[in-house]
Amino acid sequence: MTRLGWIILAVVVLLGAAFAAMTSFGTASRTTAPHVGVAVGEPSARDDAPLAVPVAGVRRAAIVDSWMDPRGGGSRGHHGTDIPAAAGTPVIAAAPGTVEKLFASNLGGTTAYIRSPDRRWIYYYAHLAGYAPGLHEGQQVRTGQPIGYVGDTGDAGAGNYHLHFGLQRMQPGERWHQGEDVNPFPLLAGRARGR
Template sequence: MRRLGIAAALVLAAVVALWIAALKLLPDAPADRPRPVPASTAAVAQLPGLLHVPVRGVARSALRDSWGDARAGGARAHHGLDIPAPAGTPVEAAAAGMVEKLFESHDGGTTVYVRSPDRRWSYYYAHLAGYAPGLAEGQAVQVGTPLGFVGDTGNAGAGNFHLHFGLSRTAPDQHWAQGEEVDPFPYLVGRAPRR
């Protein structure tokens, strides 16, 4: 009987150890905030993973989630992540892909759209002061490839130097500016998005 008790205690200890190990493998829970990403098996299979911080020299710990913050006096919600940095700081590709569009827009100013190799993600870089030398549509980029420089173009406001980084889930046949906007913050700081 005593052997049975010892065996049961060992089995219980092993189960507890496995449970603790499994908890350590799970990602940290993000802040309790609604996220626009719908839960679905297809969506989970397409997650882009941890992204490179697209402004050179900015630490992950310095990033602040600005998704949903009021803009234009409350007329619209912010859909992206603003990364403040000094004017002219290099902006780098957050993920591998292809430069799909170099675009000058009223709101985003000087912008770059990069599409993932499977065309299921679009990475948007806005308010740039200018493009990296030689950057061209159709160009393949790797993580860290220079794309441009932090600026205040578009509706950023004079002297409000930052990169607006956007992330969209797209279908392969969608246009470069289409797709479902997704909060990029969890993908830059290493937290699982809320589903």
């Protein structure tokens, strides 16, 4: 083969490798997230990396900081960020993790607790109308994967459709409900700061 032939062959092989690297083969799993306008993938390992907005179609700029707003007639402060949306809007994982607990409570209604892969954080989703089909404890989820639907369960109040999103810092050995509440707003709004 001539020198020109080797060069052409090398270019064809490189182009083929580049094409293969950009292409995904196989069928989609039922557990992968449909396109809902958010990037699906692993977030940065940094503690100050922004979280994905956990309600499909909601822009970061629309999120309002409701941390420590009065609740229960002023008897307690709000420990999370409320994200209003239409009933039934998909709720998606703000970060990857493992579904640690699916739970119904008086205040939170239908809830999901997802622990981060490093086990240092719990992502709390409350007032859900229901869970995504097949969601179960022990399941690993990816950022952007549907986990439920916006509702008004618990103490949200009939017709007050929203997701209550909470963030808890966990210590080794703590269970799903024992973490220290942290304001999730800066990470939801894209104004990252250390958690």
